[in-house]
Amino acid sequence: MATKIVMEALSPTMEEGRLVEWKKTEGDAVKVGDVLAEVETDKAVMELVARAAGTLLKQAVAAGTTVPVSNLVGWIGQPGEAIDGEAAAPAAPVAPTAAKAPAPAPAAPVSTAAPVPIAEGRVKASPLARKMAADKGVDLARVAGTGPEGRVVKRDVESAPVGGAAARPGFVAKQETGPAYTDTPLTQIRKTIAKRLVQSIGPIPTFYLTTEIDMERAADLREQMKAVNGDQGKISFNDLVVRAVGLSLAQHTACNAWWQDDSIRYWNEVHIGMAVAVPDGLITPVIRNADQKSLFEIGAESKVLAGKARERKLKPEEYTGSTFSISNLGMFDIEHFTAVINPPEAGILAIGSIAPVPAVVDGEVVPRKRMRVTMSCDHRVIDGATGAEFLKTLKLLLENPAALL
Amino acid sequence: MATLTYRDALNQALREEMLRDDRVFLMGEEVAQYDGAYKVSRGLLKEFGPRRVVDTPIAELGFTGIGVGAAMVGLRPIIEMMTWNFALLAIDQIVNSAAKMRYMSGGQIGMPIVFRGPGGAALQLAAQHSQAFESWYAHIPGLKVVAPATPADAKGLLKASIRDDNPVVFIEGEMLYNLKGEVPEDDHVVPIGVADIKRAGKDVTIICHSKTVGPALKAAEALAAEGIDAEVIDLRSIRPLDTETILNSVGKTNRCVVAEEGWAFAGVGAQVVDTIQREAFDSLDAPILRVTGADVPMPYNKHLERAAKVDASKIQDAAKKVLYL
């Protein structure tokens, strides 16, 4: 009699798993212990191994399907052996999962739109989605499907960028026009992170990453700009930071995101909220498309927005819709602090003061102008490494400020 | 407009058409003296006499064939099946004689006849009395198949069927006979082959007919509460099928659920789905789902029976599935 292959609990907390890939095809001989499939659990990608020897008679679920623990995924038996009546009723997928867009690729060095890996082989898409994609010029292989088994459906094409993700060299703001964001359903691992961390430290499970940035060259740049352009060409450290954060976010879209409970909205546009103190509190006017604006534009816009903020003349569209925020208390000589996340954003950067500190350069202790920044991260969206990669880029940019010009 | 039951709307149609045309007569078991097993023919014997309202022995094959023979020479018989379950005994006459007569005679012999009566399940009548046969007859070229869901459609379509020069299989619903609705009082004729949009919507198309129209509308209301705007199309005629209305709707909503009382295999929905996948392939955002009676003979036990039947929540679930919700 054929032996059922069921989804096994491959982690202590696993309730369901996504069958990522079959390692054996129907008809393959298998022995006990052979890897049958890879399964994405709430923690990691694990191996589902054979508990019986024989032939893989049937794959009851397709790759990409999410299956509750103990539900059927296939049969092992003798070649030609009939499978019992249950064969006709494989486990229903419990939830539409995005097989073609498992997890955003947060550390991808170069990416613009939704961090969707390019699907290999045949793309499953509804006929309507295919037609819409053809009409709109969308590459279906680059669209994250949210239908059953990753099928690309109407709503996915509607929110997909035209042409898919074209590689973009260097630190350049994205140029394509396309949808402002891509909503990506939660993967198993993101679901588990969200569920467990919320239990741990509250509704927004925040962690903090601090780095110290050498601002000598940035200070030099400010002086040079002032020397060349006079007061008209003055730029502030804050402008440099906003521009650098904008470009960094354009690279690391995994940090330019909103938590939306059942999905994460990865923004293709960068809108930076800038916390401004006002007499009875604070407000965050938004510099839109910060990655696309020059230092001068950012400077001019910041001034206008800050002025309006203090006069309470901001219009709603001027203080809403930010995708990431910056809080700068450097002017108050605060060395280091942590800022509170402004939901649904996933991150906020706290900027400390710039002060000369002893630093080791080329083996000698010398005074250097340094600035400590701390990023508060919503762990449901941003993992430690993801945030660190972002900060690394930010540091690189601010320490080589010519890239900001 | 008067409010009538489905039963009385049918009675009105019979009466009006018998007054209009002396060639029209009603024949069947218990139609005359007993006033109809379901009282659809109430009062007709009294008004029209035994020449035109004819009680028969229990002999479906025989009296159906007699109706077909009378139609061959120009009368316009209405043959009442006490229920469509009994018409299996007469199906040779409906299929081999009535449906094919015009064709095999090279167009010489017409067949203006209506076969009518209640179809589908009522309550706890068990396996042999609870069957929906629309798809059986819709399979046959030469027949028209009509299954109204409302009193107004019942009247209008019966009148159209009686006036039609083709054999029409007219399937009523025992569970619909007491359904009340507004019925136009004038010469209300609903053309055969035209579906009716019972509720307009933009998110998902629910295609149904006869007894599934009620549950479909109920499902649409429940969906509306969830912010889903469903369009409910009552086919009214199974053959000819109003493909235009179906395709227009699916072109708009991109998703479709087909509900029917009968069994799924080779059912009415199978034909609807076939039409959509051929003619509207590029409009589909999801596979079309069907909600049908369970693939079993009807059980007697009322809980099992309920589980076997189509209801609003099954339709609602299917609609959400095609919306990927």
Place this chain on the structure above:
Amino acid sequence: MTTTAPGGKTRAVDQATQALHRGYLRQMLLIRRFEEKTGEAYSLGKIGGFCHLYIGQEAVAVGAMATLRPDDHVITAYREHGQALARGLSARSVMAELYGKATGSSGGKGGSMHIFDAAKGFLGGHGIVGSHIPLAAGVAFAHKYRGGDQVCLCFFGEAAANIGAFHETLNMAELWDLPVVFVIENNGYGMGTAVARAAAITNFADRGAAYGMASEQVDGQNVLTVREAFDRAVARARKQSKPTLLEIKTYRYVGHSMSDAAHGTYRSKEEVDQYRQKDPIAILEDLMRAAGYWDDARHQALDAEVMAEVADSVTFAEESPDPDPSALFRDVYAEEGHT
């Protein structure tokens, strides 16, 4: 017609009778030669499908039709070439139908089993055993409904008298006094099954009693006897609006259909030969010879005339066009749905 000579009246009746007999003979001979030619054309592949010949049973159709008016109706089963010819359909239209040609009686869509001619009240050959029996009662119902005195004749084999439709219909026909004559052509075999192996009561006329219906058993090999029996049955229908069940004892010389041997499996050659001695054509010719108004020369002349008519029908059928491809979808439904 104008003679006033003594004994002239007697001679005039004789001449009318002679003409009548010659007419019956011509029809029977036409059916015989037509069916022989049909068998030949079938063997050559000119005619397809099922094909049931009437050879041996000619007297039944001819004797029956002789009693009808043009506004009466005839409905029959699938062994109906002979009845169609006897009812007055031309050999051309029947042969063309067997050939499946556009000029056939059903436009080539019916074939051997579905010959129709509405204008001649010939309501078809029907292919499902017994299924047309209720149709005949329906036609009679319509005649009565309209208050007319037309009659409907319904032909079928004895095997059809074992089917439910026969019993249901006879019950209602008698119950409602319908002007219909049910004609059992008892040729002894239902396909390859002898009557005694299929029927508990082999005297089919007896079955009328079950429904209180007038019934009669008739020698089907003598056309004059057949004619007389039909005179009585048709008069009962026309004048009293009452049905009759006639059992006509006859015999087919050929197989059930073209794919069935004339003898061998279920009956012997001797049996067939024995029945050939009671050939309906020979019986009538012998009677005419004995009465002095028939001889070999006249026979040969009539036969040549009939053969020519059959040959002409074959030529006509051969030369006629097939139905236009557009005919495929025509006449499935009435062109105009409403009246």
